[in-house]
Amino acid sequence: MSKKWYAAKSPEVSEREKSNYTLARKAAAEGFVLLENNGVLPLPACKIALYGMGARKTIKGGTGSGAVNERYSVPIEKGLENGGYTVTSKSWLDDYDFEYDEKYHAWEAEIAKKTAGMAPHEIFAAAKGDPFRFPAGRLVNDEDVRASDTDTAIYVIARQAGESHDRRLEPGDWYLTDVERENLLKLAVAYTKTVLVINVGGPIELSILDEVDGIDAVVFYGQGGMEGGNAFADVLSGKTDFSGRLTSTWALKYEDYPNASTYGHVNGDLDNESYLEGIYVGYRYFDSYAVKPRYPFGYGLSYTKFSLACSDFALQGTRVQAKVQVMNTGATNVGRQVVQLYLSCPVGRLEKEKKRLVAFAKTRELVPKASEELVLEFDMTSAASYDEAVLAWVLEKGAYLLQMGVDAANTEIVAALEMDETVTCEQCVACCAPKQRVDELPLPLPTAYTSLPEGLRRLTIDTKSFSPVTHDYGEPRVVESKREKTLLDTLAPQEMAELLCGGGVLKQGQHNVTGAGGKTTIDLANKGIGNIVLSDGPAGLNIINEITMDENGFERAVNIPEKYKAYAAAAKNMIGEGGEPAYRYATAWPVHLVLAQSWNTELLHQVGEAVGREMLEFGITIWLAPGMNINRNPLCGRNFEYFSEDPLLSGKMAAAITKGVQSHQGVGVSLKHFACNNQEDNRTQCSSNINERALREIYLKGFQIAVTESQPWTVMSSYNKINHIYTANNYDLCTKLLRCEWNFGGLVMTDWGGRADPVLCAGAGNDLVMPGNDEVRQQIAAAVSSGTIDDVTLRRSAARVLHIVLKSDIYQQ
Ligand code: BGC
Numbered sequence: 001m002s003k004k005w006y007a008a009k010s011p012e013v014s015e016r017e018k019s020n021y022t023l024a025r026k027a028a029a030e031g032f033v034l035l036e037n038n039g040v041l042p043l044p045a046c047k048i049a050l051y052g053m054g055a056r057k058t059i060k061g062g063t064g065s066g067a068v069n070e071r072y073s074v075p076i077e078k079g080l081e082n083g084g085y086t087v088t089s090k091s092w093l094d095d096y097d098f099e100y101d102e103k104y105h106a107w108e109a110e111i112a113k114k115t116a117g118m119a120p121h122e123i124f125a126a127a128k129g130d131p132f133r134f135p136a137g138r139l140v141n142d143e144d145v146r147a148s149d150t151d152t153a154i155y156v157i158a159r160q161a162g163e164s165h166d167r168r169l170e171p172g173d174w175y176l177t178d179v180e181r182e183n184l185l186k187l188a189v190a191y192t193k194t195v196l197v198i199n200v201g202g203p204i205e206l207s208i209l210d211e212v213d214g215i216d217a218v219v220f221y222g223q224g225g226m227e228g229g230n231a232f233a234d235v236l237s238g239k240t241d242f243s244g245r246l247t248s249t250w251a252l253k254y255e256d257y258p259n260a261s262t263y264g265h266v267n268g269d270l271d272n273e274s275y276l277e278g279i280y281v282g283y284r285y286f287d288s289y290a291v292k293p294r295y296p297f298g299y300g301l302s303y304t305k306f307s308l309a310c311s312d313f314a315l316q317g318t319r320v321q322a323k324v325q326v327m328n329t330g331a332t333n334v335g336r337q338v339v340q341l342y343l344s345c346p347v348g349r350l351e352k353e354k355k356r357l358v359a360f361a362k363t364r365e366l367v368p369k370a371s372e373e374l375v376l377e378f379d380m381t382s383a384a385s386y387d388e389a390v391l392a393w394v395l396e397k398g399a400y401l402l403q404m405g406v407d408a409a410n411t412e413i414v415a416a417l418e419m420d421e422t423v424t425c426e427q428c429v430a431c432c433a434p435k436q437r438v439d440e441l442p443l444p445l446p447t448a449y450t451s452l453p454e455g456l457r458r459l460t461i462d463t464k465s466f467s468p469v470t471h472d473y474g475e476p477r478v479v480e481s482k483r484e485k486t487l488l489d490t491l492a493p494q495e496m497a498e499l500l501c502g503g504g505v506l507k508q509g510q511h512n513v514t515g516a517g518g519k520t521t522i523d524l525a526n527k528g529i530g531n532i533v534l535s536d537g538p539a540g541l542n543i544i545n546e547i548t549m550d551e552n553g554f555e556r557a558v559n560i561p562e563k564y565k566a567y568a569a570a571a572k573n574m575i576g577e578g579g580e581p582a583y584r585y586a587t588a589w590p591v592h593l594v595l596a597q598s599w600n601t602e603l604l605h606q607v608g609e610a611v612g613r614e615m616l617e618f619g620i621t622i623w624l625a626p627g628m629n630i631n632r633n634p635l636c637g638r639n640f641e642y643f644s645e646d647p648l649l650s651g652k653m654a655a656a657i658t659k660g661v662q663s664h665q666g667v668g669v670s671l672k673h674f675a676c677n678n679q680e681d682n683r684t685q686c687s688s689n690i691n692e693r694a695l696r697e698i699y700l701k702g703f704q705i706a707v708t709e710s711q712p713w714t715v716m717s718s719y720n721k722i723n724h725i726y727t728a729n730n731y732d733l734c735t736k737l738l739r740c741e742w743n744f745g746g747l748v749m750t751d752w753g754g755r756a757d758p759v760l761c762a763g764a765g766n767d768l769v770m771p772g773n774d775e776v777r778q779q780i781a782a783a784v785s786s787g788t789i790d791d792v793t794l795r796r797s798a799a800r801v802l803h804i805v806l807k808s809d810i811y812q813q
Pocket of ligand 1: 752
């Protein structure tokens with residue numbers, strides 16, 4: 001490995017940054033969703049009375065590993081001004097700043113008190129679980145309204161969330177605070193046009209919309225990354241159409257979610273989470289149980305109107321192709337539409353959800369009266385259901401109804417695909433099944449369709465076209481390259497064991513990127529094996545952006561971000577001067593949820609490519625992203641770090657961003673958190689208790705798609721247990737499913753400092769324990785000496801770690 005300076009020497013904005021900032025702006029604009037609009041939008045440049053906690057302090061992303069230390073971030077106020085609007089409510093905003101600062105400093109002092117005497121990593125962990133809650137600001141008064149001198153108001157509600165902590169059913173989180181309610185009621189009356197902007201990583205309670213008429217438009221901003229404010233002005237003004245569509249269902253009220261009363265802290269049981277809704281997650285539930293949502297999955301308004309016509313179908317073996325003609329039927333605005341294809345599967349021995357997404361596509365920008373033919377394709381095997389009785393993916397006989405639409409609640413049946421016998425698509429073995437079945441909610445209504453449109457097109461699928469897949473569940477083999485074999489042959493078992501444990505605290509000579517999440521071991525440097533660096537994700541690269549580097553490559557942080565100041569005191573050795581200044585300005589992208597709302601896999605590929613370029617510049621080998629857990633309940637503190645409630649959409653988005661990153665040589669991703677990490681409170685001890693069908697069809701499906709379509713370099717197991725077994729100790733999950741069924745050839749690592757037994761990881765197929773420390777190292781070493789970790793297991797996991805280390809860019813110099 002040759003030494004290279006993995007940082008910019010100049011603080012100037014680089015060409016790479018400029019092009020990434022442009023892409024971040026485009027991505028945010030494509031990901032915002034217009035929820036309501038009575039015609040007030042688009043809004044040409046004008047005076048705006050801007051209020052609300054997210055107006056000037058716009059939240060660009062979450063806390064914890066989902067954070068990024070960007071060069072700048074454009075809040076909504078700034079974005080509006082850049083876009084030619086004049087903000088005329090400065091005195092309210094200045095008062096807000098004052099209150100914010102006061103409360104922030106009080107919170108900071110609280111954290112300092114709570115963490116006094118702790119080691120730096122403990123401080124970070126403690127502070128993660130206690131994010132700062134933004135104050136609501138003061139009531140808007142008549143003087144504010146008069147001074148604002150405009151008929152247009154925008155009110156921005158913001159909520160901060162992040163790892164280690166679930167959202168709460170409280171005012172200031174799920175519910176509006178009294179101040180927010182009163183302010184919105186006031187603005188609705190005082191201004192002719194009122195726009196509500198939701199700067200939150202997921203839904204909030206919106207019953208206020210049913211109580212008052214004067215809220216004219218609602219925008220789901222989510223968390224739009226560093227260019228969010230500019231992107232907001234782009235969509236507000238109509239420079240860009242709103243082409244984002246929801247990737248999760250927004251209920252009318254919290255109680256409408258199937259697991260509302262049992263989720264996490266709500267029922268007080270943080271140790272066991274019962275996945276009692278089975279496969280009925282998100283729209284699958286709302287649809288099948290006939291519960292009306294506020295905004296369905298896939299929903300979003302545009303500035304124009306579109307017509308959809310299914311022009312053609314084709315069936316080739318098991319592949320289905322539908323051609324959909326989309327036309328912009330509006331008169332003035334350019335727009336893009338997202339077309340969604342759903343399938344309603346016949347109900348046989350197995351219950352089925354009313355419909356499930358099987359394909360989607362987005363048009364290019366269409367000018368009025370222009371049209372585009374979209375080709376949507378899927379394989380019938382992707383619509384198979386998992387039959388626990390025969391341990392196989394099956395397609396039951398009957399009619400499969402193809403539905404086309406623009407959201408899950410607005411679809412039209414366009415064809416019937418008929419099968420005259422039941423086929424087995426894939427024979428499996430039991431994996432992660434609970435000892436005792438989870439009692440699932442009964443279906444109140446039949447989900448099968450009884451009346452079909454007249455003249456419906458029917459195609460018959462020849463069941464002989466299916467060739468059932470079987471798997472070899474024998475111990476997976478690792479094929480070592482000549483170089484890997486030679487290196488491994490020189491290692492004694494105890495040395496090989498080093499590779500199974502992360503590099504832990506910084507050591508002399510270790511390749512380091514300040515602020516990055518972790519490193520592999522440097523203790524084998526004398527054997528020619530250096531270390532690589534792994535960095536969070538998923539909103540960008542989470543590292544320190546200003547450092548100094550001395551002649552030995554030792555780095556120090558110069559610019560400790562504001563949000564770390566509260567607990568950076570103990571990390572003093574990281575801070576300071578000495579050496580030459582160096583810079584690593586990473587892009588803060590919109591959070592994954594917003595990226596996914598673009599429904600644009602090409603865009604996610606571009607974002608991935610851009611992240612990959614930054615990794616090469618900064619000397620980072622693995623991006624600890626994409627995050628791809630399922631949005632199961634809106635209170636999960638990390639939903640914004642994930643794509644959707646739907647496994648197909650999650651899988652496709654993860655595959656696209658992975659392919660983008662890995663289109664560069666020498667860098668890779670880590671799909672996380674594998675799997676069922678849907679609760680943040682007590683996340684390291686909670687057991688997700690779930691039946692195998694729901695596990696496979698909903699929570700694993702997205703990972704399966706991403707693994708098989710994009711071959712990620714690594715996968716990160718989650719903190720939680722599945723049916724009482726820690727995922728990192730779970731052979732069924734990390735070996736049988738991941739490697740035997742999906743042919744994953746990469747490395748599996750633990751999440752940071754989880755509670756799974758490090759000694760049982762390698763045997764289960766979880767090769768690397770992160771971030772590594774002396775205790776874990778000693779435990780693994782002792783297990784190798786005693787034979788608890790046998791030679792074959794040791795060599796296999798060591799080979800997988802070495803393989804990734806050698807694939808790294810830092811070895812390609
Ligand atoms: C998070 C992971 C993250 C890791 C490293 C953990 O607390 O759960 O998502 O990648 O830290 O920072």
